[in-house]
Amino acid sequence: MKLRTWFYLLTAPSLALLLALLASTIWSTHTFASQLQEVRRDGDAVVGIDRFVVAVDRELKEYATAIAFAGLELSAVGSRASTHPEYLASARREVDATLTLLKANLAADPVRPGTGEDETADVLRPEVLDANLRRMRRQGDSALRLARAGYLATAQQLFNGGDRAANDSIESPLEARMRVEERELEASIQLLSARGNVLGLLLLGSSAREQLGAAPVGLDRLEYGLHYSQAFSSLVTDYAEMLAGVSDANDKDQVALESQARAAITALSATYPDSEVPRDLRASSAEFNQMAVFGTTFRRMVLDGRAGAAATAFSTRVRQPVEEIALPRLDRITEGYRAAFSTCLVALWSRASVFDAALLLLSVVVVAVGVEARGCSHAASSYPWSSLRRPRSGSAPAISRRAPRAPASANWQIFSRASRRWRCASTS
Secondary structure, eight states: OHHHHHHHHHHHHHHHHHHHHHHHHHHHHHHHHHHHHHHHHHHHHHHHHHHHHHHHHHHHHHHHHHHHHHHHOOGGGHHHHTTHHHHHHHHHHHHHHHHHHHHHHHHHSOOOTTTTGGGSTTTTSHHHHHHHHHHHHHHHHHHHHHHHTTOHHHHHHHHHHHHHHHIIIIIHHHHHHHHHHHHHHHHHHHHHHHHHHHHIIIIIOHHHHHHHHHHHHHHHHHHHHHHHHHHHHHHHHHHHHHHHTSSOTTOHHHHHHHHHHHHHHHHHHHTSOGGGOOHHHHHHHHHHHHHHHHHHHHHHHHHTTOHHHHHHHHIIIIIHHIIIIIHHHHHHHHHHHHHHHHHHHHHHHHHHHHHHHHHHHHHHHHHHHHHHHHHHHHHHHTSOGGGGSOOOTTSOOOOOOSOOOOOOOHHHHHHHHHHHHHHHHHHO
16 A cells, blocks of 8 residues: 555656646647637638629629720720620629639638627628629619610619619628728737747747748738739729719729729738849739829820720720739739738648647557556555565465466376386386
């Protein structure tokens, strides 16, 4: 009993302390990995919202462009007018694809009460999004048919109402949800950096700490890129709506969009050293500057009533260079930022998950060793050590606890007798 008591006194506190340290580390690492997953879901939700809003803007732009060309019937853009159904069909496919992605991202990112997400939860349900999108397309198709039939004023009024409805029921709630997600992303990244610096320094290594340090920069680039993409696409849509006569050329929102896009591209370029700005980003900045110069001239044409010249300028300066070069380049830029940010989070999550599993396995081994040691101490305490002591003089001999010898077999007895007779005969 004394050996068992000493074993408990010496090993039990040490094992308990070791298990407590392991449990605390496992909990911290698991929490860190869970927060990384949450940040990744928030980032996917932000990207999905931005892509869908940009796709809806482009579909509205195609409706407005088709209405404008159907009403003007300019011979100079007749060859381009034949391609408008293809542009519109392509824009619709893009909206459908981004809507599917948005539904998946919103389903993976449940609404958290008290964060502002619950304010737009009802509007962003899948069935509500589908209904609003169908209503926008019905109004757009009806306006396009009226414009082709010669009822341009009625078509403009109908499309203007559909545009406002799309903005109120689709774009505004999505943009509000996007702002909430961005605030949550920034707060989560700051919390992860504060917790991960200690955890990465002590446990995950220097490479994890470097990845955590790069995460805020990656988030800034992603947000600036999304804002720039959305402002650029909205600006092009406004030009098309001015051409169709459903938007005022003196609208201050267009100036605000230009300022927003310019601020986003400036902030995005500032995240790089001067000599390391990507080539696509420089090219996109140059294309935006050209668009801003074109916008000033284009608005003047619309205000002066030169609809034919404005349509020709839009067709040659916006349709081909922007639709086929600038906007695809912008999509590649934002996709690159999304992939870089997601890769950083996945790498950190993988390291944290592997380390968490290793700690859990070590805890199981420690518990198994403790249980085995307890069994050994119990066996040692119950062993008859007194039987191994040398008997004292004058005392009775110790009783042997060895098992009795098994009797020899019959064959062995016969062999023993024969060998003794042979030895006796040889000696005589």
